[in-house]
Amino acid sequence: MKRILLAFTTFWFAASTLGSFVDARAAGIMHLAETVLTDHGNPVTVRSADAPVTAVIFVSSTCEVTAAYSARLEQLFADYSPKKVQFVFVDANANETPADVDAYVKAKGWTFRVYKDDSNRLADQLDAHVTPEVFLFDKAGDLRYHGRVDDSRPGTNITSKDTRDALDAMLSGKPVPVAETKALGCTIYRVQSHK
């Protein structure tokens, strides 16, 4: 009987721990107070305390989905930077060099910088796997939104502007309407898989 009770307790503990882990991203338990990325090899420290909202957005210079969202990302930056949103565009793909990123930023006419996550430390910490992928943190560094930019890759039939809705809610002190979404996109190529 003791064994059964122990097994049940272990199972319950494991299940509840897993459950809280799975819910953590959406419930805002995931935390990002500070991270270090690189800009042409030079370290750049990002602190969530520096802005009411920090938007970490993973992009790629070879992904056609990032390309499809290119103008919308630029518009997002243009619309929300004046509202004190700190944008952190990140390229974590091991197969894309800073020179590739520079050429891409120029070709797309982006006015924001794209930093490299050379060792995938940030991508691993946030469990980011796809581009484009958005993480919104509040000033305390708690994750408030994770997922897609919106629900239409081609941009022709957008019915849900998830990132904008989340940003508007956070800036006005309201709960984020939908905290977790998913979208089809390109795999982030890890350092390990590129070796």
Place this chain on the structure above:
Amino acid sequence: MNIFAHFKTVLMIISILPLNQAGLKRIIASERGKVVIVNIWATWCAPCKAEMPALASFERQHAGQKVKLILLSANEQEEKKAAETFLERLGFGSLAYIKQDKDDQQFINAVDPTWSGALPATFVYDRSGKLVKSFLGTVDMNQLEALIKTLSAR
């Protein structure tokens, strides 16, 4: 006119059929007794296209065996022609499909709730139709072959 060249062109024409999440489940269930591999790809996904020749070769090697490869394009319906043209060039012989669901999130979660939505993605179902392995990113063909061997022996 070289009639054989003409035949070859005719035989390699692929018609990609629309498929929703319920349809995918039905197809996997209908292939019970076979190991089923579902590769989800798109014409906008460079690594998906890069791994396709290996999958075409895999399909030829396993022809006539109890292994079924299902190619499911994550393109939009308007991009169907581009997907068909790409598969035709590689000489795929099996039926191919294109995602019919408009809601990508529902589609992703229906295939595998642990899947982020990153492509390419390859899902392996055992002979009872149970999902046993998800290859997220480029599929490791050696691992896939080893898994097929194990699942086929069960």
